[in-house]
Amino acid sequence: MPSAVRSESFVRQSFPKDTIAQLENLRSRSVFTALKRRELALAEAERMESGEGDRKPLFGLLFAVKDNIDVAGIPTTAACPTFAYMPDRSATVVQRLEQAGAILVGKTNMDQFATGLVGVRSPFGIAPNALRSDLIPGGSSSGSAVAVARGFVDFSLGTDTAGSGRIPAGMNGIVGLKPSLGLISSTGVVPACRTLDTVSIFSRDVETAFRVLQVIAAYDAEDPFSRNVPRPVLEEPKRQPKVGVPPASQRMFFGDDAAEAAFSADLETLQSLGFAVVEVDFEPLHAVARLLYEGPWVAERYAAIRSFIESNPSALLPVTFSVIGPSKNITAVEAFESIYRLKALKRQLEPVLQALDCLAVPTVPRFYRISEIAEEPITYNANLGTYTNFVNLLDLAAITLPVGIRSDGLPSSVTFIGPADSDGLLASLALRVENRPAR
Template sequence: MVHAAKSMLAQVARPEAAWITRLEAPSPSEGAGAGALAGLRFAVKDNIDVAGVPTSAACPAFARTAPAHAHVVQRLVNAGAQVAGKTNLDQFACGLNGTRSPYGAVPNAFDARYVSGGSSSGSAYVVATGEVDFALGTDTAGSGRVPAGLNNIVGLKPSKGLISTHGVVPAAQSVDCVSIFARDVQTAVRVLQAAVGFDAQDPYSRKLALDERPFAPGFRFGVPTQLAFFGDQMAEAAFDEAIERMASLGGVRVPIDYAPLAEAASLLYDSALVAERYAAVREFFDAHEDEVIEPVRGILAAGRGYTAADYALAQTQLRALAQQAAPMWDGIDLLLLPTAPTHYTVQAMQADPVVLNRNLGAYTNFVNLLDYAALSVPSSLRPDGLPFGVTLVGPCASDLRLAQLGQRFHHATGLPQGATGLPLPQPEPIVPAAAAEVAQVVRVAVVGAHLSGMPLNGQLVERGARLIEATRTAAEYRLFALPGTVPPKPGLVRVPQGEGAAIELEVWEMPMAHYGSFVALIGAPLGIGTLVLESGATVQGFVCEALATQGATDITHLGGWRRYVQERTAS
């Protein structure tokens, strides 16, 4: 049985199998929210932690209640989004079809006889049917793309390390990504920009400078010379149509040799690399193997049979294939691929779960192994009413470039949003969150009297500023209560490494035209400088002259100005 907490969502026709846990609606005051994602609700794949809710990875014996949000969930909540609940998946994120769960198979949003795609099946379904605004999935071999392609929605598979996987049950940790499902590209990008942030708790997290250049007319898109649709003529015709649409947007088709990409993809399951899937849950699996369903059990068990030398050899083979594939990018700007080559019924998939599952990943498995970015967008509805999607693949850090082109492609289709029947919203420019000059805004961090609800917050609001996120500084600052300031204000001072702590703050975005008048209001000993956030990013923010802290009360241990004000008021 699916855990059935009281739904915060409208009661619409849907299979309970899509959900693991649904959360109660917050009260209007609790749900007001502020930030870049204010007003949006999202679902979380049940291998990603949500505080106070069990994380089962679709294995009841594995379930444990998460003590805190996963890093990515916390960032989205900080940006104003509300968690709607946890969604079903192929057990331990091992599968691309959505039928490998003890909670039931998640059907396709357009025809319940067909698979939804996996492993992020429930997340894709609740986005496609309009129950949430976006959802988090994970993607190791295509789990953030195949369900998008089969359900007429967008699946954004970011560059590895761009979004932290801390608080995510690993599938194959070195290639895992948190993915984003939405009904349009612009929403997916908003979520990406809120989710991005370096996290030292994730051993594979990294800081990437995203390429923001739009594709110029005459851009070259690679199409494999060897394409397989497994006898599905409607899918083949739909891909031909997609190629013509990409050409109509100014692209030039370039044939590419798919062989090295296909060979790299085969290593994920047919080499010692599968040992990483076993390693991810080894302690649980060795003690509770009988609690794991087939064929997941057989896949994980296969990882036991490889030696460290086997794994090292497989990694070397992968690097050799990466070198072989690299020259491809000299002749193209991106790849255009079918997201999934065909649709399968639930009945057919359950009768032949390994081969048909592998077929669904024919154009996805290589992407993370070779460190590429990818975006799946809807392309058409076939004559049988089932969706067909395509994936744009680019080099690492090309995420925003793919989004710009993917949005143009998606809107050129004239398709509705998912399975809702609603038209796509008007497209918005895809701009980097940090490119303040492009958007003519500036971001400023506040730590004291300008925080939400504090006496000077109106100085921000009256200048049209909006709250982007609540976060903390890097652990290299000290905070002081400055004597004699009206209203009371703190002073933030950067100190040598090891002598400071992380201090709570808010990041606000203000129109550049009003920034000068805001800064003019700031009097000594305060000023504006560059602050380092816990994510590693930098932002303009309030700083204090060190001399002014002599004799001031050090309140660093409280972690922020709000706590100090609360304790002072209580006393």
């Protein structure tokens, strides 16, 4: 879709009857859970066309949102039909996007209650991976990533607690931006882990993702987790930014030799662009990652839907319940012990991170097939979080983008990770990679 065209005719071209039929088919194929009526989108375009649309920063761009983000008049299900409710007000992020001229297409499929990195835990089916039909789409923001990768929208919103805004991006060969915690309002978003959640952004290029971030980044007094910080801007990186990477002995790819070779090649690409690649001990980061699901933070998922899960336990998919249900038995003592452990690991990591401009990790350690996840749904899901689970617990920002091509033709993807409020710097580093001269 030529997003540079900004007029009502663009929307008319984007929503012809045959396209609506295709989108309806995609809904049945599990990309979308709900679509906005065509006449409503046309009316929005007409209002913008007759007003100040040309001065709106996102005018004419189509977007979709994950089905745990409220849109007035469209049910929010969080991929659980029994949980569904009809919001009379859109989430703050949706309001800001529409005020900026973007046009909503619909809501996208997801792992139920945002619990999973695989994208197969939904009663609405599995959103088809944009690269290869036998591969998982990644989750939990599966439909949001697929909708962007297949070109149905210019950008989309997901959420990210453990990597849900990064793994699907890597699995579909697009950009995924995970903002600093508290930078974007969560008002009108169904929580997973409220202390770790953030709305995330998918797009096909870094510039669009960052432009969207600048529109939706704003303090929200209604959101107790919102922070009043300056709007992110692109920062000029050093000529030789120092990037920390896991040493070869600590890199985990779970038998995916193509992923291992591709990451080594991607590091060579970074070095050719002036990045100073430094190996650092990743064991403390892996220890933090293990805390997310082996520690008490999974109990936040129970707290988020406590009244629902206790009154409707059978409404959850068995795999979702198996992850969330047992966490009600976690004690306060265990919670405090894990908080102390996290604090100690953070202190251990402070000098390491301060000596670097950012970290660079493989986004997806292994490209899993749908059949593999069906055989081993828990362990393989956990493997996918190897390089993502520690980010939110440590209050870090991240952006992932495709860099090279694996030996099997799939894209390789690197994630830049930095401290809170380094969003502008990370985007600038990603732009350096994305805009490198073609060989």
